[in-house]
Structures are given as structure tokens and as C-alpha cells.
Amino acid sequence: MRKSFLIASLFFISHAVSAQAVLKDLLTENLKNPICIDVRAPRFSWQLSEKDNKPVMQQAYEVQVDSVAFTGNNTNSLWSSGKIKSDQSVYIPYLGKPLLSGHRYFWRVRIWDIKGTCSGWSEQAFWKMGLISSSDWHAQWVGAASNDTVNAPAPLLRTNFILNKKVREATAYITAHGFYEAQLNGHKIGDAFLTPGWTSYNKRLQYQAYDVTALLAEGENAVGVTLGSGWYRSPLGPYNPRANFYGDRTALLMEIRITYTDGSEKIISTDRSWKSSTGALQFAEIYNGCIIDTRLEKSGWAKPDFDDHDWHAVRIMPYAKNTLIATYNEPVKQHEVFKPLKIITTPHGEKVIDFGQNLVGWVKVTLKGHRGDSVKIAHAEVLDKAGEFYTENLRAAKAENIYILKDTAKRTFEPQFSWQGFRYIKVSGIKGPLNPEDFTAVAIYSDMKATGSFSCSNPLLNQLQHNIQWGQKGNFLDVPTDCPQRDERLGWTGDAQVFSRTAAFNMDVHNFFSKWLKDVAADQYASGSIPYVIPDVFTNGNNEVGGSSGWGDVATIIPWNMYYAYGDKKILENQFQSMKAWVNYIQKQTRNGLWVTGNHFGDWLFYSVNNDRDGTSAITNKYLIAQCFYAYSTQILINSAKVLNKKAEEEYYTKLLLKIKQAFVNEYVTANGLISSDTQTAYVLALEFDMLPVKLRKQAAARLVKNIGLYQDHLTTGFLGTPYLCDALSKFGYADVAYKLLLQDTYPSWLYPIKQGATTIWERWDGIKTDGSFEESSMNSYNHYAYGAIGDWMYRYIAGITPAAPGYKKIIIKPVIGGGLSWAEGKYDCPYGNISTKWEITGKKLNMTVTIPQNTTADIFVPDFEGKNYKKYTIGAGTYHYSR
Numbered sequence: 001m002r003k004s005f006l007i008a009s010l011f012f013i014s015h016a017v018s019a020q021a022v023l024k025d026l027l028t029e030n031l032k033n034p035i036c037i038d039v040r041a042p043r044f045s046w047q048l049s050e051k052d053n054k055p056v057m058q059q060a061y062e063v064q065v066d067s068v069a070f071t072g073n074n075t076n077s078l079w080s081s082g083k084i085k086s087d088q089s090v091y092i093p094y095l096g097k098p099l100l101s102g103h104r105y106f107w108r109v110r111i112w113d114i115k116g117t118c119s120g121w122s123e124q125a126f127w128k129m130g131l132i133s134s135s136d137w138h139a140q141w142v143g144a145a146s147n148d149t150v151n152a153p154a155p156l157l158r159t160n161f162i163l164n165k166k167v168r169e170a171t172a173y174i175t176a177h178g179f180y181e182a183q184l185n186g187h188k189i190g191d192a193f194l195t196p197g198w199t200s201y202n203k204r205l206q207y208q209a210y211d212v213t214a215l216l217a218e219g220e221n222a223v224g225v226t227l228g229s230g231w232y233r234s235p236l237g238p239y240n241p242r243a244n245f246y247g248d249r250t251a252l253l254m255e256i257r258i259t260y261t262d263g264s265e266k267i268i269s270t271d272r273s274w275k276s277s278t279g280a281l282q283f284a285e286i287y288n289g290c291i292i293d294t295r296l297e298k299s300g301w302a303k304p305d306f307d308d309h310d311w312h313a314v315r316i317m318p319y320a321k322n323t324l325i326a327t328y329n330e331p332v333k334q335h336e337v338f339k340p341l342k343i344i345t346t347p348h349g350e351k352v353i354d355f356g357q358n359l360v361g362w363v364k365v366t367l368k369g370h371r372g373d374s375v376k377i378a379h380a381e382v383l384d385k386a387g388e389f390y391t392e393n394l395r396a397a398k399a400e401n402i403y404i405l406k407d408t409a410k411r412t413f414e415p416q417f418s419w420q421g422f423r424y425i426k427v428s429g430i431k432g433p434l435n436p437e438d439f440t441a442v443a444i445y446s447d448m449k450a451t452g453s454f455s456c457s458n459p460l461l462n463q464l465q466h467n468i469q470w471g472q473k474g475n476f477l478d479v480p481t482d483c484p485q486r487d488e489r490l491g492w493t494g495d496a497q498v499f500s501r502t503a504a505f506n507m508d509v510h511n512f513f514s515k516w517l518k519d520v521a522a523d524q525y526a527s528g529s530i531p532y533v534i535p536d537v538f539t540n541g542n543n544e545v546g547g548s549s550g551w552g553d554v555a556t557i558i559p560w561n562m563y564y565a566y567g568d569k570k571i572l573e574n575q576f577q578s579m580k581a582w583v584n585y586i587q588k589q590t591r592n593g594l595w596v597t598g599n600h601f602g603d604w605l606f607y608s609v610n611n612d613r614d615g616t617s618a619i620t621n622k623y624l625i626a627q628c629f630y631a632y633s634t635q636i637l638i639n640s641a642k643v644l645n646k647k648a649e650e651e652y653y654t655k656l657l658l659k660i661k662q663a664f665v666n667e668y669v670t671a672n673g674l675i676s677s678d679t680q681t682a683y684v685l686a687l688e689f690d691m692l693p694v695k696l697r698k699q700a701a702a703r704l705v706k707n708i709g710l711y712q713d714h715l716t717t718g719f720l721g722t723p724y725l726c727d728a729l730s731k732f733g734y735a736d737v738a739y740k741l742l743l744q745d746t747y748p749s750w751l752y753p754i755k756q757g758a759t760t761i762w763e764r765w766d767g768i769k770t771d772g773s774f775e776e777s778s779m780n781s782y783n784h785y786a787y788g789a790i791g792d793w794m795y796r797y798i799a800g801i802t803p804a805a806p807g808y809k810k811i812i813i814k815p816v817i818g819g820g821l822s823w824a825e826g827k828y829d830c831p832y833g834n835i836s837t838k839w840e841i842t843g844k845k846l847n848m849t850v851t852i853p854q855n856t857t858a859d860i861f862v863p864d865f866e867g868k869n870y871k872k873y874t875i876g877a878g879t880y881h882y883s884r
């Protein structure tokens with residue numbers, strides 16, 4: 001780092017003429033002006049810009065923090081870092097006095113560039129501390145007075161309160177056992193859904209904070225909260241969903257902290273005085289959908305003039321507060337909307353709407369009819385061969401919403417506390433033709449910033465990129481899920497692990513994964529083994545349901561991938577014990593250094609053939625795979641120990657790794673380098689994880705290529721081999737073969753589903769077979785992001801964007817030309833700002849345009865029009881054109 005900084009400095013001293021940095025995008029814990037932080041030393045990040053985009057490199061910074069807003073040049077701050085000589089502009093920790101619960105703090109920064117020019121102070125940013133200790137809460141847990149079960153109507157809780165002065169500022173802190181949706185004076189608080197999100201609830205429960213100043217009035221006010229079963233007690237798990245995993249009664253914990261304009265304070269909190277009843281929401285469950293019966297609604301129940309004399313007093317619930325944590329990641333929000341693409345009458349005469357995109361969320365529907373009319377909306381991802389509405393692959397998930405009208409007034413409905421994965425809906429209960437105007441599909445997902453885009457001259461690849469991104473949107477709902485539609489929707493660790501690098505290109509998943517990784521550690525078994533799904537809903541911790549290689553390795557792989565993408569050591573620090581415990585767990589499972597025990601999913605869903613007489617199924621020995629992941633996890637642990645300066649661990653695991661690899665070679669590799677499972681996945685993993693002695697690598701790569709040839713240029717890899725396949729080929733000089741695989745459009749391949757009309761990534765290479773029939777309905781999701789892991793290769797090789805070291809302080813741009821593409825373009829918003837690259841071949845010329853953000857340097861490798869003879873340029877921020 002230092003060395004490269006020096007070189008860059010020398011370079012820029014001669015080039016940077018009177019550049020003047022302006023500081024922007026100030027983030028606290030990677031969030032813009034967050035109002036609920038509970039880390040004691042929040043970290044600050046900023047970006048540099050320059051009006052003419054001349055390169056500026058930071059040489060020093062000063063951060064100031066105060067508890068009042070900065071005016072002019074006040075220097076009397078709560079904390080100042082002082083002038084620190086450092087080029088670091090991300091994750092600078094606050095090191096001042098302890099921060100107070102519920103308080104707002106302001107900060108600003110200035111930097112000096114390498115010529116010593118000071119930027120001047122940035123605009124100020126702020127953050128607010130959450131309720132950092134459980135004793136800060138005034139609220140008590142309250143629940144419904146009545147029968148409150150997973151099949152019963154959703155509890156409504158309410159109270160009235162009077163504010164006798166003008167409000168300056170008010171913050172509501174809310175969490176629940178189950179889902180909550182809160183209203184103040186009849187208005188929804190915030191725009192988040194599925195709150196409080198999903199964590200390992202018994203150990204960590206997130207609360208959210210909302211600025212509710214604008215929703216309050218002087219005089220009488222009312223707060224009303226609906227509770228839903230949510231992840232807390234909705235039946236969860238495949239095939240035979242189990243209810244009440246975390247508990248069987250919902251509850252609410254809420255307080256509104258109000259500061260009047262005269263500085264005095266008032267707190268409204270859940271307590272004995274609140275009342276409860278039920279209303280229109282008669283049923284709501286994650287897999288099965290909801291029933292809203294407006295005949296039973298309590299009109300205006302969340303407004304102050306509502307008469308609640310016949311409501312019952314709430315129950316005080318004996319729930320813990322010491323598990324409460326501030327929300328770390330972005331909440332789930334509504335995003336894209338879709339209007340019907342086609343209205344279809346199926347051969348069976350059912351009314352079906354095609355929204356043109358497999359998405360996750362729900363349909364808003366406007367209805368008009370008579371009292372007692374009931375309209376049902378069912379959801380499906382595909383129509384079958386005959387054009388019928390097909391829901392078998394949803395297994396036990398009903399995925400139906402039912403709306404019952406109370407009168408003839410026109411009204412718009414949407415489900416509450418449930419969501420669906422679908423492209424098609426079937427509508428029953430509406431007489432006459434459907435009016436497209438009345439239906440809107442809304443996509444919901446965690447509100448992460450979009451950070452990446454990829455496009456090129458091949459429309460099928462653009463569709464692939466689209467499908468990858470929609471796979472991510474549909475499955476990043478507070479936790480990374482395998483699929484969003486059937487009776488599953490769980491945080492399958494293997495799926496998340498294989499997709500995590502691609503995910504980090506597409507969207508800012510920094511906080512999303514930091515949060516989920518804490519649940520990985522929280523639910524890790526005492527033995528060090530990792531559950532199959534996180535949060536772990538397969539076991540209550542007494543027996544272990546986990547420990548599969550490639551799945552459990554989530555404990556090391558995602559922390560490392562996030563460090564690679566964001567350069568944030570904190571993730572490694574937070575996870576190090578968990579990473580180490582996982583590797584130690586594996587070590588304990590070994591016999592003579594080999595991991596040959598336990599249950600493994602192996603190269604899940606690899607290419608296989610029924611009645612396989614000549615052995616074309618690509619079966620890779622599961623223990624061979626396990627040994628490779630054992631090595632990879634150990635390697636990551638070593639790398640992390642280096643980053644964190646943990647010498648003893650570095651030494652110990654370096655020695656261990658040698659033994660792991662030696663055991664692998666002894667057991668699975670012949671003297672000539674033939675791997676005992678002669679499959680693509682075996683060679684790919686051996687190459688990617690450096691399992692082979694150097695002298696055997698080249699020919700292993702050749703064997704891999706030969707194997708691909710045996711399948712007429714098709715991949716045969718499953719979940720574990722696929723993510724690394726093109727990378728391994730490219731590293732060993734076979735980028736042309738990687739391109740061939742990428743562009744293959746017959747089964748099995750990435751483009752085959754696209755030829756079949758896919759708008760998301762499928763779980764299986766042949767979710768729809770060439771004859772139009774489906775794979776077995778017991779496991780056939782059309783929105784499963786795992787195979788979308790190829791996205792990482794497209795960004796890194798086709799667009800050519802790679803960090804030279806974790807975090808993109810130094811960048812490498814080196815596109816690999818091929819596949820008959822005439823142009824390709826990639827954009828990635830890294831922690832320092834936007835990187836973009838575009839190359840284009842016209843005739844015998846290659847033109848390339850590259851943009852690099854401030855405070856970084858880049859090595860640009862520009863090939864000729866044949867993709868050869870790279871020329872290297874070292875540059876700083878700016879936009880550069882190259883022509884060869």
C-alpha cells in the first residue's frame with residue numbers, strides 16, 4: 001500500500017496541476033446520515049471529487065465530530081482526529097469520548113492532497129445513536145390480549161397520547177416478535193416492509209428507528225401497530241413447514257422519543273395502557289399468503305378519534321431486551337413496478353396475467369364489487385407446456401392472497417406480512433374481463449444501492465446480466481435466500497457463498513452481508529460446525545444440522561469476499577473467531593488429514609443423466625470436494641490472519657495447509673495428475689484452490705479443457721464448480737474456452753434458460769426441458785441465484801474490472817476480448833467512486849475508455865483489436881481514451 005502510494009505520488013506531482021478536491025458522499029458505517037447506530041466507534045468514509053476531474057490523491061485528513069451542527073470554522077469540537085497523515089478515505093473510526101444513546105452527532109472532514117493543498121471542510125453529515133443499552137428502553141413488551149396464534153387474525157395494538165407543545169424532533173424505535181407495521185395518526189411509519197428483518201431472533205433482534213417528527217401533531221395523537229407472524233412464527237422449512245420456531249406469541253416493543261421546541265422531552269412507550277383487538281387482516285403467513293376481510297376492519301383504528309372502549313388491555317410479555325441491536329443493513333423497500341404485459345385466458349378458462357418478469361413482491365389490485373365478494377390472487381413463475389397456470393413447484397406454499405369486500409366502494413389492496421415470487425397471477429372472483437389498469441406488480445428487496453452494470457454487444461449476455469440482477473433482487477430480502485417462492489426461502493449458506501462476489505458487483509451488499517455474517521457466527525454450533533441455513537431454523541441448537549463442505553465454508557468465504565470488495569478489515573475482525581472455529585471443526589473431522597466424514601451436498605445439481613449407461617453424469621466425489629474447500633477455508637484464514645496481524649494463527653494454519661494439500665494429492669491425484677473424479681468440478685476446484693503441485697497444474701487445466709470438449713463445449717458443473725469454472729480456464733490461458741461456455745446456448749449452459757424465456761436464474765440447468773416439460777416439481781425453482789455466480793467473471797474478465805488489492809484503492813483494468821463481442825461495458829461504484837470501462841472493436845482498431853475515481857490509481861492494460869499484446873498504463877483519477 002505505502003509503496004504504491006509513493007509511486008503514485010511521484011506520478012501525480014508532475015501531473016496534478018492546481019487540482020482542488022471537493023469532498024462528497026459522507027457515510028457513517030456505510031450509511032448516509034443514519035439515525036440508528038449502536039457501534040461505539042462508528043466509522044467514517046468520504047469520496048473525493050475534482051471539478052475538472054483532475055487526479056487528486058489524499059495525503060492527510062482531519063475528521064471533526066460535534067454534538068451540535070458545525071457553523072463556520074468552529075474548532076471546539078467533541079472530537080478531532082487531528083491532521084492524520086494517511087491516504088485512507090474509508091472506514092476511519094471515531095475515537096472520542098463515549099457516545100450517548102439517542103443523541104445526534106455531526107461530523108465533517110477535510111483532506112490535504114499530495115501537494116499539501118487543503119480541500120477545506122466538507123459539508124457536514126450526521127448520525128444518531130440508537131438506544132445502545134437495553135436499560136435505555138422505557139418500553140415494555142406487549143402482546144394481544146386475545147387468542148394470538150399463527151392461524152388467528154393479526155393483532156392490532158393502539159394507544160392515544162397528547163402532545164401539549166410544539167415538537168422539534170421525534171424518533172420512533174420499534175421492534176417486534178413477528179412482523180410489525182406501525183402507523184401514526186393513520187399514516188404508515190417509514191417505507192420499510194418485513195420489519196424488523198430476520199436475524200437469529202433469540203440471540204439478536206434488530207429494532208428500527210424512524211424520524212416521525214412530521215407525522216405528529218400538537219394535541220391528540222394515536223399510534224396503531226399491526227403484528228404479523230413473520231419469520232418469528234410462520235411455518236418455515238421445506239416440505240413440512242414448522243410453525244412457531246422462535247415462539248408462539250407475537251409482541252411489540254416501541255417507544256417514541258419526542259423533543260419539544262423548548263428542549264423538554266416526552267416518551268411514549270408500549271405499556272399496560274395500550275389496547276388490542278383484531279381487524280381486517282384475518283390471516284397472514286409467509287408461504288401461504290394472506291386474507292384481508294374488510295368487513296371486519298376497524299375503520300380509523302390508528303387515528304386519534306377512534307373509540308377503543310371495547311378493545312382489551314394488552315398483555316405484558318416476558319420477552320428479553322438484552323438481545324436488541326440497532327439495524328445495521330438496509331431495510332426491505334418497494335422498488336420497480338410492472339404493469340400487465342398480457343392478459344391470458346388459459347385452456348382451462350382461468351384468468352391469468354403475465355407481468356413479463358419473474359419478480360418478488362406482490363400485486364396491488366384495485367377492486368370494485370359488492371359486500372362479501374371475494375377475490376383470490378394466486379401466483380406462479382411459469383405456465384406449463386399447455387399454457388396452464390403451474391404451481392406445483394411451489395410445493396406446500398399456497399402463495400395466495402384473498403380480499404373480501406365490505407361495500408361497493410373502489411379500493412386498492414395489497415398483501416400484508418406476506419410476499420410472493422411470481423411472473424404470473426391467476427385471478428378468481430372477478431366477473432367479466434380483467435382490466436390491466438387495476439393490476440400493478442411491485443418488486444420488494446433490501447434497499448441496497450445499485451453499484452454495478454454490465455452490457456455488451458451480445459443481447460443474450462445482456463439478458464443473462466438482467467437475470468442475474470433480478471435473481472439478486474428477488475432473493476436479497478434482508479437475508480440472502482435460496483429462492484423466494486416455494487416453501488423454503490431460507491438463508492441457504494452454500495447458495496449465498498457462491499453468489500456473494502457477483503452480488504458485491506451488482507449492489508452494495510457491505511452492510512447486508514456484515515449483518516448476516518453476524519448471524520452465521522451467532523448460529524454457529526458450539527463444535528464450530530455451520531448450519532445449512534442461517535438463521536438456523538432446522539434445529540434449536542441441540543442437534544446439529546449442518547457441516548456440509550461448500551455450505552459451511554460460508555463462514556470464511558463471504559467474509560473474505562466482502563473484504564476483497566470493500567477493503568473493510570472490520571468484517572474480518574468480526575468474523576475471525578467464527579472462521580477459525582469452522583476450520584478447527586473440519587480439522588477435527590479429518591482422518592489422517594482427510595475430510596472423509598459427514599454429510600455433504602457436494603457439487604449440488606451437477607449435470608447428470610438418467611439411465612447413465614456410459615457414465616456421462618459428472619459426479620465428483622464429495623470428500624474430494626470437501627478436501628478442496630477445507631484447503632480454501634484454511635487459506636482464507638491464513639490470509640485473514642495476515643491482514644489482522646495474527647502471527648501465531650498465520651504460522652499454525654500455514655503448516656496445516658501444507659498437510660491438507662499433501663493429503664489431497666496422496667489420496668486423489670495420480671502421479672500424472674489425473675484426479676480420481678475426472679470431472680470439470682474436480683479440476684476447477686483443484687486449480688482454483690491451488691491443490692496441485694505447480695508441475696501438475698498446466699496439464700490439469702488441459703484435462704479440464706479436454707473434458708469440456710467431451711461434452712461438446714458444455715459445462716457439467718453444479719453449485720460448487722460453476723462459480724470458478726470460467727475463472728480457472730482464464731487463469732490458465734483458456735479464456736477462449738471460457739467464452740465458449742458462456743456463449744453456449746444449448747443445455748446445460750447459462751444461455752439455455754434464456755432461450756427458454758427465463759427472466760431470472762433457474763435452480764437447475766434444465767428447469768424447463770427441451771421438450772417443454774418441467775424438471776421434477778419437488779425441486780425446481782425459477783429464481784435461484786446460485787448459477788448467477790458467473791456475473792463476477794463477466795465484470796472481471798469481459799469488462800476487466802478487478803481490485804489490485806482488496807477494496808479498489810488500486811485498480812486493475814484488463815479486459816479479455818473474445819466470444820465475438822464487438823464491445824463491452826462495465827461500471828462499478830467502488831468505495832472511492834465510479835469505475836467504468838468500455839471497449840469497442842471497429843475494423844482493426846480497439847478503442848477503450850476508462851474512468852477511475854479520485855484517490856485511487858489504476859493499471860490499465862489495453863489490448864490490440866485481437867485481444868493480444870496488452871500495453872500497460874498507470875493512471876490516476878479521470879477519464880482516459882485509448883486507441884490501438
Ligand code: RAM
Nearest residue numbers: 482488492494495601604
Ligand atoms: C435446496 C435449496 C438450496 C440448496 C440446498 C442444498 O433445498 O434450495 O438451493 O443449497 O437444497
